[in-house]
Amino acid sequence: MVAERKAISVGLVVGRIDQNEAMSFVADPKAGGIALFAGVTRSITGSRETIGLSYDAFEKMADPVLGEIAAEVINRMDVCRIYVRHRTGAVPAGEVSVLIAVSAPHRPAAFEGCRYIIDELKHRVPIWKKEHFSDGSEQWVDGKGPG
Amino acid sequence: MARKLEIAQEAQETGEFCQGDRTVRVLFFSVLREMVGIRELDLAISGVTSANDLIAAIADKVPEVGEFASCIRLAVNGIYADSNTLIRPGDEVAVITPVSGG
Numbered sequence: 001m002v003a004e005r006k007a008i009s010v011g012l013v014v015g016r017i018d019q020n021e022a023m024s025f026v027a028d029p030k031a032g033g034i035a036l037f038a039g040v041t042r043s044i045t046g047s048r049e050t051i052g053l054s055y056d057a058f059e060k061m062a063d064p065v066l067g068e069i070a071a072e073v074i075n076r077m078d079v080c081r082i083y084v085r086h087r088t089g090a091v092p093a094g095e096v097s098v099l100i101a102v103s104a105p106h107r108p109a110a111f112e113g114c115r116y117i118i119d120e121l122k123h124r125v126p127i128w129k130k131e132h133f134s135d136g137s138e139q140w141v142d143g144k145g146p147g
Numbered sequence: 148m149a150r151k152l153e154i155a156q157e158a159q160e161t162g163e164f165c166q167g168d169r170t171v172r173v174l175f176f177s178v179l180r181e182m183v184g185i186r187e188l189d190l191a192i193s194g195v196t197s198a199n200d201l202i203a204a205i206a207d208k209v210p211e212v213g214e215f216a217s218c219i220r221l222a223v224n225g226i227y228a229d230s231n232t233l234i235r236p237g238d239e240v241a242v243i244t245p246v247s248g249g
Binding site: 039055056057058060061062064086097098118121122123124125126127128129130140141142143144 | 174176177178180181222225226227241243244245246247248249
């Protein structure tokens, strides 16, 4: 599901995330910079090879919490527009699992906004990832708060 | 799946589940969903209860929840509960283990 309101578009998606859509959404005549953060499925973790991740989510709650985090950035920082998408289901190694775009009049707020959103997302949004290893084993990744 | 049937059977025997407006719906995700083998269950509560008491009540029926009790947080009707949150019959309660998105 995707929730949109003025200046904010957040949501969970199945399948690839459209980077062009992110750039289009955050375009703003007042913006002097756009920061993009893409979280990518890592194929090597320590000495283990990962073939992909899969994500479970409490969708009904994830969208509002993502919206809340984005609203905090809009209210506290000098930014223009925000776009966030997180994939659910299977994400093969090398593909983007989360994409965040923030436009702002000046670059510090764009960078800061992106960082705030990914940091808060990892602590607050009810999404869980499982790693699938090349030897056929799998495990849920140890999470961070608030749990 | 075997576990699901087992819990359903217990519910029938004890009459503690599915009592309409006296139950809360409990949702499981990720590691707990896999361990427990069910996505949700209806749990009878005697009245208004706190998050900590409800975690104990859930753990009583689903022992796996007890293993995670120290790191579980509940979300009531989609909002994280704190020590002051009151849970009432009819509420939907998600059992949130530490999240790992991103």
